Amino acid sequence: MLKRLYIVSLLIAATFLGTQRPAFSQALLPYTLPLDQDQLDQAGLQLASEAAQLAQFQQVQAALSRAQLATQLLPDNANVWGLLGSLYLQIEDLDNAATALERAKSLESDNIPVLFALGTVYFRQGQYLQAANSLEAGLQLEADNPGALFDLGNAYYKLERYEDAIARYQQAADLEEDFWPAVNNIGLVLYEQGDVDGAIQKWQEALEMSDGESEPRLAIAVALFAQGDRTTAIEMGTEALERDSRYADIDFLDENLWGSDLLTATQTFFNIPEMTALIAQL
Numbered sequence: 001m002l003k004r005l006y007i008v009s010l011l012i013a014a015t016f017l018g019t020q021r022p023a024f025s026q027a028l029l030p031y032t033l034p035l036d037q038d039q040l041d042q043a044g045l046q047l048a049s050e051a052a053q054l055a056q057f058q059q060v061q062a063a064l065s066r067a068q069l070a071t072q073l074l075p076d077n078a079n080v081w082g083l084l085g086s087l088y089l090q091i092e093d094l095d096n097a098a099t100a101l102e103r104a105k106s107l108e109s110d111n112i113p114v115l116f117a118l119g120t121v122y123f124r125q126g127q128y129l130q131a132a133n134s135l136e137a138g139l140q141l142e143a144d145n146p147g148a149l150f151d152l153g154n155a156y157y158k159l160e161r162y163e164d165a166i167a168r169y170q171q172a173a174d175l176e177e178d179f180w181p182a183v184n185n186i187g188l189v190l191y192e193q194g195d196v197d198g199a200i201q202k203w204q205e206a207l208e209m210s211d212g213e214s215e216p217r218l219a220i221a222v223a224l225f226a227q228g229d230r231t232t233a234i235e236m237g238t239e240a241l242e243r244d245s246r247y248a249d250i251d252f253l254d255e256n257l258w259g260s261d262l263l264t265a266t267q268t269f270f271n272i273p274e275m276t277a278l279i280a281q282l
Contacts, residue, residue: 044073078108180210214244
């Protein structure tokens with residue numbers, strides 16, 4: 001399972017409004033009706049509401065076009081800009097996501113979902129310090145958000161602030177029952193710190209919490225192989241990769257925040273004949 005990065009859903013309440021169009025004549029220039037700002041505001045909110053509903057049904061492109069128009073009708077509405085940013089984030093258009101979310105932040109600096117979403121965007125752009133700063137700002141306003149705490153742990157981990165990362169992961173795990181990725185990532189940090197036994201213990205906890213997910217199972221297999229337990233390592237590694245073959249890809253593991261020491265040990269494990277043969281069949 002890919003690491004959960006906290007993605008904010010900004011839903012806008014809307015009033016549905018019917019609009020009338022003027023009749024046009026081929027012989028005469030059209031008469032332009034005066035625009036009523038209240039009607040424009042209502043139309044913008046309706047478009048934003050439709051965009052949020054479409055996004056819930058994974059119709060992101062249709063949602064995006066409505067959200068873009070909504071920001072034109074409501075250029076000073078932070079929530080609408082936040083919605084647009086979150087939609088860009090879903091299609092991995094990170095530059096436009098950052099632009100829209102920064103606009104939302106400029107309009108409403110204490111908008112918590114916007115701050116968390118910006119943290120996600122900056123993290124995906126590899127701007128880990130900016131990600132941490134945005135997440136910290138959001139958590140000052142909403143301290144008990146497990147997803148944001150997890151994301152902040154990831155940012156600290158990439159910044160090699162290992163103790164801070166562990167603390168945030170633990171807070172997230174304490175707040176949300178069975179939040180196995182947070183426990184799993186404590187294991188990732190401990191392994192990079194050289195505490196292999198501590199890492200294995202955390203991965204075993206994550207394995208039990210996750211109902212047998214591949215990631216902690218494979219991590220345990222790699223660590224056990226490095227410690228000389230070849231039989232158990234091959235058994236667990238085989239089960240992990242047969243359950244989810246994506247974990248046979250070193251690049252995929254890197255995306256899931258496996259550190260350099262663990263990746264080196266994993267490549268060594270994958271190079272033994274038993275694992276090489278298995279990976280070739282996946």
